[in-house]
Amino acid sequence: MFEQISPICCRWSAALLILLSGSRLAISQESKSVVLELDHVSVCGSNLDTLRQDFTAIGLTPDVGGPHGNGITQMAMVGFDDGTYIELIAPIKAGASAGSEWAKFMSDEAVTCAWAVETNVLLQEIDRLKKAGIAVTAPEPGSRKRPDGMSIEWKKVNVGSGTSGSMLPFVIEDQTPRVWRVQVSPSVQGAPVSGVENVVIGVSNLDASIALFRKAYGWSAPLVESQKDFGKLAYFPGEPVILAAGGGWLGEHISKYGESPVAYLLNASDVAAATKKYKLAAGKAWFGQKVAWFDQSKLKGVRLGVIGQ
Numbered sequence: 001m002f003e004q005i006s007p008i009c010c011r012w013s014a015a016l017l018i019l020l021s022g023s024r025l026a027i028s029q030e031s032k033s034v035v036l037e038l039d040h041v042s043v044c045g046s047n048l049d050t051l052r053q054d055f056t057a058i059g060l061t062p063d064v065g066g067p068h069g070n071g072i073t074q075m076a077m078v079g080f081d082d083g084t085y086i087e088l089i090a091p092i093k094a095g096a097s098a099g100s101e102w103a104k105f106m107s108d109e110a111v112t113c114a115w116a117v118e119t120n121v122l123l124q125e126i127d128r129l130k131k132a133g134i135a136v137t138a139p140e141p142g143s144r145k146r147p148d149g150m151s152i153e154w155k156k157v158n159v160g161s162g163t164s165g166s167m168l169p170f171v172i173e174d175q176t177p178r179v180w181r182v183q184v185s186p187s188v189q190g191a192p193v194s195g196v197e198n199v200v201i202g203v204s205n206l207d208a209s210i211a212l213f214r215k216a217y218g219w220s221a222p223l224v225e226s227q228k229d230f231g232k233l234a235y236f237p238g239e240p241v242i243l244a245a246g247g248g249w250l251g252e253h254i255s256k257y258g259e260s261p262v263a264y265l266l267n268a269s270d271v272a273a274a275t276k277k278y279k280l281a282a283g284k285a286w287f288g289q290k291v292a293w294f295d296q297s298k299l300k301g302v303r304l305g306v307i308g309q
Helices: 007-021 048-057 122-131 206-217 248-257 271-278
Strands: 038-044 063-067 073-079 085-091 111-118 140-145 151-157 170-174 193-202 223-227 231-235 241-245 260-268 290-293 304-308
Touching: 038 193, 048 073, 048 085, 111 260, 122 151, 122 170, 193 248, 193 304, 206 231, 206 241, 241 260, 248 260, 260 271, 271 290, 271 304
Parallel strands: 038 085, 111 170, 193 241, 260 304
Antiparallel strands: 038 111, 063 073, 063 140, 073 085, 140 151, 151 170, 193 260, 223 231, 231 241, 290 304
């Protein structure tokens, strides 16, 4: 079944739905299912310069993004052609992460920590989630000052329990033009990777987590398979979510950080070309798609890969 549905086709289908609906987080009127538009994924660490150096070492040079309005954290990013990006977050002052939602993640050198989806109808999405029986916070303002002095602003809501963007994604709505917030990074312009395709979320109970996502977004039952290194996987075709439940390193990660992202997969139309450019290690296919991995040791343990044909 999945062999006939490539991640690229799924992303284009989702993009068409979003274009027709006029919303970056679209709701199908026929099925009442929600098509998530991935905004960004985050990697937290104790030192931003170190994170930037690590990603530069694998060929994904981040751009400096500037400090957040909370006065606690700063960021850099790798922006891709499809508008998604990888955000690197660290304290402005070494060791001073108290007050940040992701303080526990910033105690380590580098760790996957959160993901977000985008909308331009935030209040409608809050109402929809509440009607679905999903906990959601009131909108909170956010801001960041770019290195050129320009201030950008957004609103966000946290969805579900746990740390913001840990299991269910937090939702972000720009208050200033989105192009002010993210641009394509020169290091990946025209590269064989075009964006973030999948967020792999480590969960303790696969069935319960599947039920949660289906309740929140009205999705059909996922495809399920097992992978030696990640345990049992559940994939919702056409959506950016893959759930993973298992022991070993995955169980240790969940024990330390709670249920949260454990890996990110970038979209590659040509996995062989991406493997050659970034010197990736080939992995076993996931749901009929080729997968290859960046050197985990260069990323202080962060699992980042590519998926495609």
